[in-house]
Structures are given as C-alpha cells and as structure tokens.
Amino acid sequence: xxxxxxxxxxxxxxxxxxxxxxxxxxxxxxxxxxxxxxxxxxxxxxxxxxxxxxxxxxxxxxxxxxxxxxxxxxxxxxxxxxxxxxxxxxxxxxxxxxxxxxxxxxxxxxxxxxxxxxxxxxxxxxxxxxxxxxxxxxxxxxxxxxxxxxxxxxxxxxxxxxxx
Amino acid sequence: xxxxxxxxxxxxxxxxxxxxxxxxxxxxxxxxxxxxxxxxxxxxxxxxxxxxxxxxxxxxxxxxxxxxxxxxxxxxxxxxxxxxxxxxxxxxxxxxxxxxxxxxxxxxxxxxxxxxxxxxxxxxxxxxxxxxxxxxxxxxxxxxxxxxxxxxxxxxxxxxxxxxxxxxxxxxxxxxxxxxxxxxxxxxxxxxxxxxxxxxxxxxxxxxxxxxxxxxxxxxxxxxxxxxxxxxxxxxxxxxxxxxxxxxxxxxxxxxxxxxxxxxxxxxxxxxxxxxxxxxxxxxxxxxxxxxxxxxxxxxxxxxxxxxxxxxxxxxxxxxxxxxxxxx
Numbered sequence: 458x459x460x461x462x463x464x465x466x467x468x469x470x471x472x473x474x475x476x477x478x479x480x481x482x483x484x485x486x487x488x489x490x491x492x493x494x495x496x497x498x499x500x501x502x503x504x505x506x507x508x509x510x511x512x513x514x515x516x517x518x519x520x521x522x523x524x525x526x527x528x529x530x531x532x533x534x535x536x537x538x539x540x541x542x543x544x545x546x547x548x549x550x551x552x553x554x555x556x557x558x559x560x561x562x563x564x565x566x567x568x569x570x571x572x573x574x575x576x577x578x579x580x581x582x583x584x585x586x587x588x589x590x591x592x593x594x595x596x597x598x599x600x601x602x603x604x605x606x607x608x609x610x611x612x613x614x615x616x617x618x619x620x621x
Numbered sequence: 622x623x624x625x626x627x628x629x630x631x632x633x634x635x636x637x638x639x640x641x642x643x644x645x646x647x648x649x650x651x652x653x654x655x656x657x658x659x660x661x662x663x664x665x666x667x668x669x670x671x672x673x674x675x676x677x678x679x680x681x682x683x684x685x686x687x688x689x690x691x692x693x694x695x696x697x698x699x700x701x702x703x704x705x706x707x708x709x710x711x712x713x714x715x716x717x718x719x720x721x722x723x724x725x726x727x728x729x730x731x732x733x734x735x736x737x738x739x740x741x742x743x744x745x746x747x748x749x750x751x752x753x754x755x756x757x758x759x760x761x762x763x764x765x766x767x768x769x770x771x772x773x774x775x776x777x778x779x780x781x782x783x784x785x786x787x788x789x790x791x792x793x794x795x796x797x798x799x800x801x802x803x804x805x806x807x808x809x810x811x812x813x814x815x816x817x818x819x820x821x822x823x824x825x826x827x828x829x830x831x832x833x834x835x836x837x838x839x840x841x842x843x844x845x846x847x848x849x850x851x852x853x854x855x856x857x858x859x860x861x862x863x864x865x866x867x868x869x870x871x872x873x874x875x876x877x878x879x880x881x882x883x884x885x886x887x888x889x890x891x892x893x894x895x896x897x898x899x900x901x902x903x904x905x906x907x908x909x910x911x912x913x914x915x916x917x918x919x920x921x922x923x924x925x926x927x928x929x930x931x932x933x934x935x936x937x938x939x940x941x942x943x944x945x946x947x948x949x
Binding site for chain 1: 666740741742743744745746747748753755757812814815816817818819
C-alpha cells in the first residue's frame with residue numbers, strides 16, 4: 458500500500474473537522490431546505506388517507522395536517538398544500554417543488570430510493586389487523602430538514618399522540 | 622503434546638506460536654461479530670457505512686479459512702493424498718482473495734452509480750434513551766471505537782505469520798492492519814454528509830472499496846502464484862525463501878557432491894523439495910543419499926518431504942550452487 462494514502466486520509470479528515478469547526482451546522486442540507494422553510498413557506502404534498510389526511514372540508518384536516526401546521530408554526534412558516542397522487546408528490550420531492558409528503562405513509566413505502574423517509578413517529582393498524590409504522594417523505598439528503606422534522610414529530614407524537 | 626503439520630512435527634516454539642495464532646483468530650472472530658452487529662445497527666443510508674460493513678463481513682473469511690486450514694493441514698499424508706493436506710492453506714487463501722476482489726468491485730460500481738446519479742444520502746435522527754441525536758454522530762462513534770483494535774491484533778498476527786510461514790494468516794494480518802483507514806474513510810464520508818457535501822459519502826465508499834479490491838488482487842496474485850508451484854518465497858512474498866539457498870549450500874558442501882540445485886515448492890507451512898545433485902563420480906552410495914536427505918530435513922522444521930536425486934547435470938530451472946562458488 459502506498460505510503461501517501463494514509464496521509465491523504467488524515468488530511469481529508471482534519472480538513473472536514475476544521476470545516477465543521479467553522480460554525481457549519483451538522484447535519485446540513487445540500488439544497489438548503491431548512492433555511493428556506495424557516496420563516497418562509499413549507500411546501501407540503503398531501504394525499505388523502507383515513508384520519509391522517511382528510512380532504513372533505515374547505516381546507517385539509519387530519520392528524521398529519523395538524524402536525525405539519527404545528528411544525529410550520531415552530532419555524533414561523535406558512536404551509537402551502539399540494540394535493541396529488543403519491544407518485545406525483547414523490548416526483549415533486551425529486552424535482553425540488555415539495556419539501557415534505559404526508560398521507561399515512563408507512564415505513565414499508567416503496568418510494569425509498571426516490572425520497573428520504575423520516576424515522577417512524579406513530580403506528581397505524583392496517584385493514585388486515587397488522588400494524589405499520591407511520592412516516593413522512595422528504596427530499597433525499599436534506600439532513601438538517603429531516604432531523605428537525607423528526608425531532609418535532611417525535612416530541613409531538615409523545616405529547617399529542619399524532620399517529621393513530 | 623505433539624502438534625503436526627502433516628508428517629512434520631512442529632518444534633515447541635512453533636507449537637506455541639500456532640496456539641497463539643489460533644487464539645488470536647478466535648478473538649478476531651468474536652470482535653468482528655460485535656463490530657459487524659454495531660455497524661449494522663447504525664448503517665442508515667450511508668454508502669460508506671455500507672462499504673465498511675461489507676468489509677467487516679468479508680473480514681470473517683480469512684480467520685475462518687485459517688482455522689479450517691490449520692486443522693486440515695494436520696492430517697497425515699495418505700495413499701490418496703500423498704503430498705498431505707498442506708494445500709488447504711492455499712485453497713483458503715484463494716477463496717478469501719476471490720471474495721475480496723468480487724465484493725470490492727461490486728462496491729466500486731455500486732458507489733460509482735450513486736455518485737454519477739447524484740444520490741443524496743439521507744441520514745436523519747435516532748431516539749436514544751429519550752434524546753434525539755443525529756444518526757451520523759453514532760456512525761462516527763462506532764467507527765472510531767471499532768477502528769483501533771484490529772490494527773493492534775493485526776500487528777500481533779503479522780509476527781506469528783512469519784514464524785508459522787502462513788500466508789492466510791499474513792493476508793488476514795495485513796487486512797486488519799489497514800482497517801483504521803476504513804474507519805477514518807467512513808468517518809470522513811459521514812462528516813461530509815453532515816456538512817452538506819453529499820458526494821463525500823460515495824467518494825469515501827469508493828476509497829474503501831478500492832482498498833478492498835487492492836487487498837483482493839494482491840492476495841489473489843499470491844494465492845495463484847503458490848498454487849502454480851512458483852519458487853518458494855517468504856511469507857510476505859517479498860523475496861525467495863532463504864531456506865532454498867541453505868539446502869543448496871548444504872548439499873553442495875557434501876564431499877561427494879560437485880553441484881547441487883533444488884526445486885522447492887511451498888505447500889503452505891511446509892516445503893516439498895526435489896534436490897538435484899551432480900555427484901563427483903559415476904557411482905553414489907545409497908547411504909550417502911539418505912544422509913544428505915536427513916541433513917536437509919534437520920535444517921528447518923519446514924523441510925520434511927525431501928527427495929535427493931543424483932543427476933548427470935542440473936536441470937536448467939534451478940540455481941546451481943557449487944562448493945567454492947557463490948555465497949548466496
């Protein structure tokens with residue numbers, strides 16, 4: 458093994474640590490989602506599903522709608538709702554038109570290579586009696602945003618029982 | 622207690638070394654089981670972590686190959702296996718090398734695709750004892766903790782591999798020794814994700830996969846060379862094994878020998894030697910040949926299977942040693 462390789466590795470490690478020391482927040486968003494939402498607009502994609510997301514009234518309602526409004530409030534942000542099919546919403550995440558997708562999605566969702574998944578924050582009982590863990594979808598790799606959302610959802614779920 | 626490698630009875634020192642090597646390999650396996658479990662638990666979506674995990678899994682192969690091989694090599698030669706079972710070491714070596722090369726290549730392609738298609742790894746938080754922390758910190762902690770011990774164990778094994786002349790043990794020690802680079806590489810990749818440089822994860826994974834392939838190819842070359850009966854070399858394949866020269870020196874020093882040269886193959890641990898001697902006269906006493914054979918055997922524990930063949934002239938594939946000639 459060439460001698461220069463360990464040296465290069467150590468140099469890389471040190472420079473990353475230095476970068477991290479210069480006030481860069483860890484984790485950070487490559488696309489700056491959290492910074493944009495903070496004090497701005499949370500672009501939420503929703504798809505109707507049981508008590509999680511209901512679209513029968515004038516404005517959307519349901520446990521996940523409440524959760525997202527509360528999350529946006531915690532960031533002084535307004536929520537801009539987009540209603541669509543899961544596929545259309547996931548495409549919105551991929552193209553950067555949406556910040557989060559909710560609709561009673563579970564951790565069994567097949568969209569995981571196109572979208573990031575939050576840590577499960579609640580449980581749902583499915584038609585066949587089995588339980589699944591409820592998640593929301595976020596853009597891939599926006600790690601500051603997903604960490605903030607997960608932290609919020611965990612705290613909310615613990616105090617208000619958001620996931621049903 | 623007598624411990625053998627086939628027909629070869631190990632000297633006390635080597636018995637002790639073998640015992641320590643076996644114990645170290647069991648320690649390695651136990652440690653790897655803990656490491657692989659820890660890394661799996663915090664795997665997340667990091668490609669670098671995935672590469673490090675695969676490397677952990679692959680690291681199981683050399684110790685297992687070693688433990689099986691030393692067991693097999695103890696069997697005595699039989700009519701069906703007249704050369705004994707020493708080659709089990711080379712077979713284990715080859716298997717480990719192929720696994721390394723294959724998985725390393727797969728990881729390079731897998732990570733390369735991620736890099737080209739711009740897959741941003743998503744790493745969120747975990748809830749640990751009621752506190753929510755970024756999973757990346759846990760990954761870094763696990764890699765920092767599991768990175769150091771293999772280096773120490775690897776260095777210990779390196780010395781044992783020399784004493785035992787065991788190339789599987791050497792390959793294993795060499796891999797362990799370089800393990801800290803995997804840990805540092807992974808930490809760099811995860812920190813990269815942390816500061817928003819998504820591509821550093823895939824880049825770190827490619828670096829780790831590259832080191833896996835490097836290990837694989839160099840071991841593959843060594844294993845194939847041994848199976849091809851290349852000239853016996855030292856345990857690290859750095860140079861021709863000095864015993865070859867000593868055998869030739871000894872034989873050419875006998876009064877009835879004009880010239881000597883031997884063909885030595887490494888069976889794994891022990892050498893099989895065909896020693897060609899050109900006698901000074903046309904007739905050779907059987908007793909002289911037997912004495913010469915026993916003399917060779919007493920040179921080193923690795924030499925046991927020796928055939929001394931009187932020939933009118935040396936075959937051109939051996940280095941000829943004449944009594945007053947070279948001092949090599």
